[in-house]
Amino acid sequence: MLLEMKNIDKAFNGVPVLKKVQLEVERxxxxxxxxxxxxxxxxLMNVLTGVYPRDGGTVTFDGQQVExxxxxxxxxMGIAFVHQELNLFNDMTVWENIFLGKEIxxxxxxxxxxxxxxxxxxxxxxxDVKIDPTEKVENLKTSEKQLLEISKALFxxxxxxxxxxxxxxxxxxxxxxxxxxxxxxxxxGTSFIFISHKMxxxxxxxxxxxxxxxxxxxxxxxxxxxxxxxxxxxLVGNADSFRDIYEERETGETxxxxxxxxxxxxxxxxxxxxxxxxxxxTGLQGAGSSELMQCIFxxxxxxxxxxxxxxxxxxxxxxxxxMKAGIAMLASNRKENSVIPDMSLLENMYLAEHTLxxxxxxxxxxxxxxxxxxxxxxxxxxxxDSSDSILSLSGGNQQKVFLxxxxxxxxxxxxxxxxxxGIDVGAKAEIYKLILQLAKEGKTIxxxxxxxxxxxxxxxxxxxxxxGRIVKILQHEEITExxxxxxxxxxxxx
Amino acid sequence: xxxxxxxxxALSQYSFILVFIAIFIVxxxxxxxxxxxxxMNIFRHSAVIGIIGIGMGMVCLTGEIDxxxxxxxxxxxxxxxxxxxxxxxxxxxxLFCLAFGALCGCINGVLVGYVKMPAFIVTLAxxxxxxxxxxxxxxxxxxxxxxxxxxxxxxxxxxxxxxxxYNFGNGKIxxxxxxxxxxxxxxxxxxxLTTSTKFGKKxxxxxxxxxxxxxxxxxxxLMKTVVFVITGALAGAGAFLWIxxxxxxxxxTTGKSNEMYAIASAVLGGISMSGGRGKCLGILFGAMSYTVxxxxxxxxxxxxxxxxxxxxxxxxxxxLIQLAGPRLxxxxxx
Numbered sequence: 025m026l027l028e029m030k031n032i033d034k035a036f037n038g039v040p041v042l043k044k045v046q047l048e049v050e051r052x053x054x055x056x057x058x059x060x061x062x063x064x065x066x067x068l069m070n071v072l073t074g075v076y077p078r079d080g081g082t083v084t085f086d087g088q089q090v091e092x093x094x095x096x097x098x099x100x101m102g103i104a105f106v107h108q109e110l111n112l113f114n115d116m117t118v119w120e121n122i123f124l125g126k127e128i129x130x131x132x133x134x135x136x137x138x139x140x141x142x143x144x145x146x147x148x149x150x151x152d153v154k155i156d157p158t159e160k161v162e163n164l165k166t167s168e169k170q171l172l173e174i175s176k177a178l179f180x181x182x183x184x185x186x187x188x189x190x191x192x193x194x195x196x197x198x199x200x201x202x203x204x205x206x207x208x209x210x211x212x213g214t215s216f217i218f219i220s221h222k223m224x225x226x227x228x229x230x231x232x233x234x235x236x237x238x239x240x241x242x243x244x245x246x247x248x249x250x251x252x253x254x255x256x257x258x259l260v261g262n263a264d265s266f267r268d269i270y271e272e273r274e275t276g277e278t279x280x281x282x283x284x285x286x287x288x289x290x291x292x293x294x295x296x297x298x299x300x301x302x303x304x305x306t307g308l309q310g311a312g313s314s315e316l317m318q319c320i321f322x323x324x325x326x327x328x329x330x331x332x333x334x335x336x337x338x339x340x341x342x343x344x345x346x347m348k349a350g351i352a353m354l355a356s357n358r359k360e361n362s363v364i365p366d367m368s369l370l371e372n373m374y375l376a377e378h379t380l381x382x383x384x385x386x387x388x389x390x391x392x393x394x395x396x397x398x399x400x401x402x403x404x405x406x407x408x409d410s411s412d413s414i415l416s417l418s419g420g421n422q423q424k425v426f427l428x429x430x431x432x433x434x435x436x437x438x439x440x441x442x443x444x445x446g447i448d449v450g451a452k453a454e455i456y457k458l459i460l461q462l463a464k465e466g467k468t469i470x471x472x473x474x475x476x477x478x479x480x481x482x483x484x485x486x487x488x489x490x491x492g493r494i495v496k497i498l499q500h501e502e503i504t505e506x507x508x509x510x511x512x513x514x515x516x517x518x
Numbered sequence: 519x520x521x522x523x524x525x526x527x528a529l530s531q532y533s534f535i536l537v538f539i540a541i542f543i544v545x546x547x548x549x550x551x552x553x554x555x556x557x558m559n560i561f562r563h564s565a566v567i568g569i570i571g572i573g574m575g576m577v578c579l580t581g582e583i584d585x586x587x588x589x590x591x592x593x594x595x596x597x598x599x600x601x602x603x604x605x606x607x608x609x610x611x612x613l614f615c616l617a618f619g620a621l622c623g624c625i626n627g628v629l630v631g632y633v634k635m636p637a638f639i640v641t642l643a644x645x646x647x648x649x650x651x652x653x654x655x656x657x658x659x660x661x662x663x664x665x666x667x668x669x670x671x672x673x674x675x676x677x678x679x680x681x682x683x684y685n686f687g688n689g690k691i692x693x694x695x696x697x698x699x700x701x702x703x704x705x706x707x708x709x710x711l712t713t714s715t716k717f718g719k720k721x722x723x724x725x726x727x728x729x730x731x732x733x734x735x736x737x738x739x740l741m742k743t744v745v746f747v748i749t750g751a752l753a754g755a756g757a758f759l760w761i762x763x764x765x766x767x768x769x770x771t772t773g774k775s776n777e778m779y780a781i782a783s784a785v786l787g788g789i790s791m792s793g794g795r796g797k798c799l800g801i802l803f804g805a806m807s808y809t810v811x812x813x814x815x816x817x818x819x820x821x822x823x824x825x826x827x828x829x830x831x832x833x834x835x836x837x838l839i840q841l842a843g844p845r846l847x848x849x850x851x852x
Contacts, residue, residue, distance in 0.1 A: 343733065344737060360727075360729055360730070361729060363727060363730060364723050364727045364731070364794075365726055366722060366726035367719075367726060371723075374719070375720075375723055375731075378719055379716075380735070382717070386715055387719070429734075
């Protein structure tokens with residue numbers, strides 16, 4: 025047994041977030057730590073790495089009792105946390121990042137650059153990672169940064185690596201590569217705690233699992249003896265929210281028309297989208313679907329062709345004018361693009377509407393409060409007070425506030441870019457239901473996602489992107505994980 | 519997360535009032551008995567720096583900075599004296615102050631908002647330029663335009679409206695200095711603007727998350743420019759009050775270091791330098807706190823050269839308490 029955490033308790037301001045939970049990780053295994061957002065996974069990992077002190081319980085790592093853990097101490101013991109938000113220094117080179125604070129120096133304190141570069145490339149070749157140690161980190165792809173973080177941890181003899189949703193920004197090839205590396209390391213006795221919301225991956229890479237729910241330990245066992253459906257049941261408590269929810273709807277006239285539309289990252293897109301339709305856009309990371317959405321919303325500038333909204337051309341590269349035309353966009357990367365951290369829930373919700381109604385200068389607090397209540401009930405936002413900070417909500421509830429933000433602009437067309445990113449299973453199901461409900465009420469919805477089951481659940485049809493072009497339109501019943509992957513990797517052409 | 523006690527919440531939001539009260543108590547003890555006039559003088563002496571501070575606060579809320587406000591004060595007040603000497607009209611002088619201020623601010627704003635130069639660099643440059651202009655033109659325009667003075671812009675006191683103008687700067691309404699009332703009016707307007715209008719929310723949003731603001735359809739470039747224009751116009755308003763109070767403007771010393779006092783007032787008043795957080799009301803108290811410190815030093819008959827040291831130390835101590843307080847609470851709380 026490499027790691028044994030028993031009866032761990034942790035409370036913040038008197039609110040318990042971990043209640044007598046346990047976690048056991050063997051040597052040389054990949055252990056999936058599962059739970060919805062807010063189940064306590066991150067808190068437990070922060071207790072393990074010494075970010076938070078625990079209130080009760082025992083931790084044994086590598087045969088040693090761990091008392092008064094600090095980040096430095098646990099690092100020295102061999103626990104490495106590869107964070108979702110990568111902790112790398114973009115302005116420094118790869119080798120500088122690896123050796124930061126642990127530089128190899130000559131007697132006079134001069135950095136031995138050559139030696140460090142040599143060791144770094146040695147490490148990379150061992151791991152079969154193709155990164156140039158002298159490259160600047162900002163020039164690396166996200167997947168390379170991820171691998172760099174892992175390599176860095178391994179270089180300093182980490183015995184246990186915590187991977188917090190390592191695949192969110194990776195495409196399928198990159199995920200394969202990462203998993204191959206994990207398998208190789210496993211053979212040498214390195215252990216992993218693998219945190220992910222993606223079920224197929226969990227089953228591909230993990231050996232055992234532990235499930236948390238609401239800060240409590242629910243179950244653990246071998247991954248071979250359980251099915252994804254059973255795990256989902258353990259995660260949400262009941263699997264009711266997960267049944268097939270798609271139903272056919274009446275659709276109206278063409279509302280959004282793209283003709284030979286080109287821009288940064290995509291070319292010659294032709295689409296006719298009818299009122300009330302739900303259209304899925306998918307493809308590998310960087311295939312152009314997300315880029316198309318950003319260009320429609322005026323964040324980047326189109327280079328050719330045009331878009332028509334209800335027969336009128338939309339002026340290019342103005343988000344505000346696009347909004348006026350009746351288009352809204354729930355952007356991906358919530359923290360960067362949506363969250364206004366210093367503002368309250370109500371202010372966050374009303375920000376977009378304010379730019380549309382800027383001519384009516386003063387704010388009508390009472391009216392806004394009523395509208396907020398309406399959306400809070402409609403979207404089932406779990407929040408106490410509209411004046412609370414947006415940061416006090418979980419990811420799923422934040423996302424619902426931002427959905428309310430855009431519904432509040434009365435847009436006819438909603439562009440949803442990766443709307444369920446980093447959201448737990450329960451909230452995801454709620455968002456799917458909402459999307460279907462909105463479409464029924466006549467909203468037109470474009471949803472871009474890399475998660476195929478998502479499109480399968482809600483899309484009327486789906487456009488598969490490959491290298492900036494739409495390679496295939498799949499109707500609802502044709503959408504399966506296999507066919508989508510076939511076209512998005514262009515395997516059909518091969 | 520537990521609900522915060524509303525009293526502690528209010529205290530942490532309005533800590534600038536506590537700072538002011540603490541400094542004011544020291545003043546009450548050091549001066550030989552508080553007088554109503556003495557207290558009202560705090561308003562009078564806070565007027566110019568308070569109004570400039572509000573402008574600075576607006577810029578800081580968007581996450582930018584304006585180092586040129588002190589030089590703007592010198593340039594606008596100098597030229598305003600010339601305009602007054604030429605026209606003899608208080609109204610024209612006021613309009614000139616606001617418009618010229620807006621123009622000076624617009625130069626900053628366009629360079630920051632649209633050209634995307636760093637605000638620190640842009641306003642550092644215009645700080646040098648504006649003051650240099652103020653000094654240069656004072657020497658190189660016909661002497662009678664600047665009131666015959668050699669290195670100072672002086673209002674011609676034989677003009678018929680001179681006395682009215684001077685009375686505006688130094689008079690009182692119901693024992694309250696008129697310029698103090700102007701300050702309160704400006705604070706009230708900007709408190710309304712920042713808390714209760716859509717414009718205000720946009721300013722906060724830009725400072726809090728610029729990219730997020732753009733994704734909400736806010737024209738960030740335009741908004742930044744507008745905020746710099748407002749700051750310039752407020753510097754113009756400050757310049758108008760300045761010449762009304764002093765009847766002259768010395769381009770070498772008027773507004774010297776005022777940008778620093780304005781920043782300090784804003785920070786003392788709880789405005790975050792990275793943007794997105796703070797209240798206009800805080801700036802009023804920040805500015806008044808510094809005025810009271812001046813008065814304490816006079817009351818104690820200390821060398822006024824120690825003035826800036828004390829102001830600096832108080833700034834450090836207040837920020838230290840604000841930062842260390844929550845950390846200590848975290849450590850020893852529960």
